[in-house]
Amino acid sequence: MNTSSDRPHPHGTADDALLELDQRLLQLLTERMEICRQRQLDNPGVVLPQIESLRELAEEVGPVSHVSPKRLMEWLMHGDNLCVHGTRPCQQIAFLGPIYSYSYLAAVKFFGLGADFVPVATISGAFAEVAGGHAGLGVVPIENSTDGRVVDTLGMFAKMPVEICGEVLLPIHHFLLGRCARTEIHEVHSKPQALSQCRRWLAEHLPEARLVEVSSTATAAATAATEPGVAAIASREAGVHHGLRVIEANVEDQKDNVTRFAIIGNRPSPPTGRDKTSLMFQLEHRPGALADAMVTFQMAEVNLTWIESFPLPNCPNEYLFFVELEGHRDTPAIAQVLEKLKQQTLRLELLGSYARGVVVS
Numbered sequence: 001m002n003t004s005s006d007r008p009h010p011h012g013t014a015d016d017a018l019l020e021l022d023q024r025l026l027q028l029l030t031e032r033m034e035i036c037r038q039r040q041l042d043n044p045g046v047v048l049p050q051i052e053s054l055r056e057l058a059e060e061v062g063p064v065s066h067v068s069p070k071r072l073m074e075w076l077m078h079g080d081n082l083c084v085h086g087t088r089p090c091q092q093i094a095f096l097g098p099i100y101s102y103s104y105l106a107a108v109k110f111f112g113l114g115a116d117f118v119p120v121a122t123i124s125g126a127f128a129e130v131a132g133g134h135a136g137l138g139v140v141p142i143e144n145s146t147d148g149r150v151v152d153t154l155g156m157f158a159k160m161p162v163e164i165c166g167e168v169l170l171p172i173h174h175f176l177l178g179r180c181a182r183t184e185i186h187e188v189h190s191k192p193q194a195l196s197q198c199r200r201w202l203a204e205h206l207p208e209a210r211l212v213e214v215s216s217t218a219t220a221a222a223t224a225a226t227e228p229g230v231a232a233i234a235s236r237e238a239g240v241h242h243g244l245r246v247i248e249a250n251v252e253d254q255k256d257n258v259t260r261f262a263i264i265g266n267r268p269s270p271p272t273g274r275d276k277t278s279l280m281f282q283l284e285h286r287p288g289a290l291a292d293a294m295v296t297f298q299m300a301e302v303n304l305t306w307i308e309s310f311p312l313p314n315c316p317n318e319y320l321f322f323v324e325l326e327g328h329r330d331t332p333a334i335a336q337v338l339e340k341l342k343q344q345t346l347r348l349e350l351l352g353s354y355a356r357g358v359v360v361s
C-alpha cells in the first residue's frame with residue numbers, strides 16, 4: 001500500500017529549492033549582522049555607512065509587485081538601529097504596553113518588527129526593566145507637541161540611573177474607537193495625555209461622556225472591546241487589533257500632534273555629528289541662580305532646545321531643571337560647559353548624549 005509518507009511530494013523539487021534559498025538568505029543575513037556589529041565595534045562614534053547605502057539601494061529598487069523589496073530593506077535598516085545601540089540579540093526592549101500603544105508603534109518604527117519587545121504596565125516599569133538590566137533598552141514618551149512634558153517620564157529620570165541613547169518622534173493621530181454608536185457612549189477611556197490632546201474635541205462632541213484615565217491608550221482599546229457604552233481614544237492599529245469600529249478619526253485638537261519618545265539604555269552613545277545632550281540639575285534657592293546657569297550656556301554659545309522645571313518630591317519650593325541642548329558631551333565645548341555647570345549646581349545628572357531624532361511617518 002502506498003502511504004502518504006511514501007508518496008513523492010508533489011512540490012518536492014520546488015520546496016528543496018526554497019529551503020536552500022532560505023538557508024542561504026539566513027546565512028547572508030547572519031553574515032551581514034556580524035559585519036554591522038564588527039563595524040560598530042571598530043568605529044565607535046561613526047554613523048554606520050550601510051544605513052545610508054541601504055537607503056539608496058532601497059530607493060533604487062522601488063516597489064516591485066505586491067511584496068516590496070523596499071520594505072525588506074527598511075526592515076534591515078531598522079535592524080541596524082539595534083546594532084548601533086548595542087543590544088545583544090537576547091536583550092529585550094521594554095515599552096508601555098500592551099501592544100499597539102503609541103509607545104509600541106514608536107518602538108517598532110525605531111527598531112523594526114524583528115526586535116524582541118516586552119510590554120510593561122507603566123512608564124516606571126520600563127525604567128525599572130532597564131535599570132535592573134532585565135531589558136537592554138526601553139522606549140518612553142517624553143514630550144508632546146500639544147500637551148508638553150510627560151511628567152511620569154521626567155520624574156523617573158530623577159529616580160533611576162538610565163542613559164538616554166536615542167529619540168524618535170511619532171506623529172500622533174487619535175481615533176475614537178468602540179463597538180457602539182456615538183450616541184450610546186457614556187464613557188471615554190484613555191491615557192491622561194491622550195485625553196488632554198483631544199480635550200477640545202471631547203468637550204464639543206461628547207460633553208456628557210465621563211472621561212476615564214487608564215494606564216495606556218491600548219489598555220483603553222481593550223476595555224472598549226468588552227464594555228458596552230465604553231469608547232477609547234487610541235491608535236487606529238489598536239482599534240484594528242481589537243476589532244473596534246472607528247467612530248471618529250483624527251480627534252486630536254492639533255493636527256500636527258507629535259510625541260517625542262526617548263530610547264533609554266545602560267550605555268553611552270558615541271558622537272554622530274548631529275547630537276543632543278539631556279541633563280538635569282538642582283540649583284541653590286537664591287535669586288539669580290537660574291540666570292547664572294543660563295549665562296554659562298550663553299557664554300559657550302550652546303543652543304538649548306528644551307527647558308522644563310518640576311518640583312522635587314518632598315521638598316517644598318525646590319525644583320529640578322531638565323535641559324536639552326545641541327551637541328555631544330564628548331566634544332570639548334560641551335564638556336567645558338558641563339564642568340562649569342557642576343560648580344554652579346547642587347546636583348547635576350547627565351542623562352545622555354545621542355543622535356537627534358527625526359519625525360517618522
Ligand SMILES: O=C(O)C(=O)C[C@]1(C(=O)O)C=C[C@@H](O)C=C1
Nearest residue numbers: 101102103141191193216217259
Ligand atoms: O498610551 C500610550 O499609547 C502611550 O504610548 C503613552 C502616550 C503618552 O503618555 O504620551 C504616548 C503618546 C501619546 O501622546 C499618548 C500616550
